[in-house]
Amino acid sequence: MAVSGMETLDIISRLQSSDVDNSTLEALRITTDRLCSEYPYLPSGQLVTEGRQWLKRxxxxxxxxxxxxxxxxxxxxxxxxxxxxxxxxxxxxxxxxAESTRRAALSLANESENGEIAGWAHEMRAWFCLTTGDYRGIIAASQAGTDVAPHHGVAIQLAAQEAKAWARLKDRRQTEVALDRGRKLLEGMPYPENLDNHFVVDPAKFDYYAMDCYRLLGEDRIAETLAQEVIRASTDFDGTERAPMRMAEARLTLGVVAARQGDVEQAVNYGELALTAERQSLPSLLMVSRELAAIVHRDYADEAAGREYLDHLNTLTRAT
Structure with missing residues (x-):
């Protein structure tokens, strides 16, 4: 049956009408940004509960x-x-x-034609691969994410994840290539309005990723300098730690450097500080902690401080 002009106008009017006003959507945008900005420090249990509730709403x-x-x-x-x-x-x-939710996020990204969200879904896949030792999987996920979001901030983090993979594969040239690509992308992006949002990449976050790479490559002086900068940039003027998870990995980097230099007391000190942080990303924390543990086990297992650190890490690993 042919559709008359009046019927067509009625259909268009229905498509343009809504039961939800724009102020409601604006409030939801603000709430979503707030939750993403609370990621670094809000207790995991509280944040995941709130996140699920708002997702349902x-x-x-x-x-x-x-x-x-x-x-x-x-x-x-x-x-x-x-x-x-x-x-x-x-x-x-x-x-x-986490993997089920990641797939749901990727599906939502595809349905809404949002390349940035799709890029982050691939970035999460790269992170999962990193903490499980699937380094080729990191490279594949990073490249897939870059393909769908080449001009978004997530492309910077994807380059950093790829650099982390190459560093663990001991390919220094490819590590430097990926880091250089990430730096150039970062320099070409406008400075972020909200640095607290977890899905924003800023210079301090990129230093954090580079720190990981140089630690793996054995470049202790560069890794130490970057770790100190990460701690400085993540600490407010009153001493409040704005990014405790990032700072935990920076301290572990300092611990690895100290252990390589023969200072087991300082190494274990940094290691314990990282393990006792209130807000933790357990997969990442344990991954880097094991790097320090391997050196302590090899060189300092007979010393009391070394044994205590290894026991603490084993306890946390079993609990996890």
Whole structure:
């Protein structure tokens, strides 16, 4: 049956009408940004609960009458919240849940045609591969993410993840190539408005990734300098630690450098500080802690400080 002009106008009007006002969506944007900004320091249990609750609320809006633009916005907000929940699930050691949520985020990204969210979903895959020792998987995930989000900030972090993989494969040239690509991308991006948002890459975060690479390559002086800069940039004027997980890995880097230089007391000191941080990403923390533990076990297992650190790390690993 042919559609008359009046019927066509009615259809367009229905598509442009909505049960959700723009102020509601703006409030949800602000809430999503707030939750993503609380990732570095809010207790994992609290953040994952809030994230899931808000994800459920936002997803529930799809059952209401939305304009096409609002429908896309709801899918986008759901994608960001899914990415956040996935991060915290993995921090807590719940790998199956994190992978399921990652796949959901990627599906939402594809449905909303949002390359940036898709890029972060691939970046998460690279992170999972990093902590499980699948270094070729990191490279594949990084390249897949770069293909879908070449001009977004996530491309910087994807380059950094690829550099981490090459560093663990002991390929210095490819590590430097990936780091250089990430730096050039960073220099070409506008300075972020909200540095606290977990899905924003800033110079301090890139230093953190480079620190990891140079530690693996045995460049102790560069790694130490970068670790000190990460700690400085992550500490407020009053001593408050704004990025405790990042600082934990910086301290472990300083611990590795101290252990290589023969200072077991300082090495273990840094190692213990990292293990006792209130906000932890367990897979990443244990991965870097084992680097320090390998040196302590090899060179200082007979010393009391070395034994105590190894016992503490073993206890945490068993609990995880």
């Amino acid at each position: 936002v997803a529930g809006l799809q059952g209401q009458r939305l304009t096409l633009a609002q429908h896309k916005e709801v899918l986008t907000l759901s994608g960001w919240l899914a990415l956040l929940v996935e991060c915290v699930e993995y921090d807590m050691g719940d790998r199956p849940a």
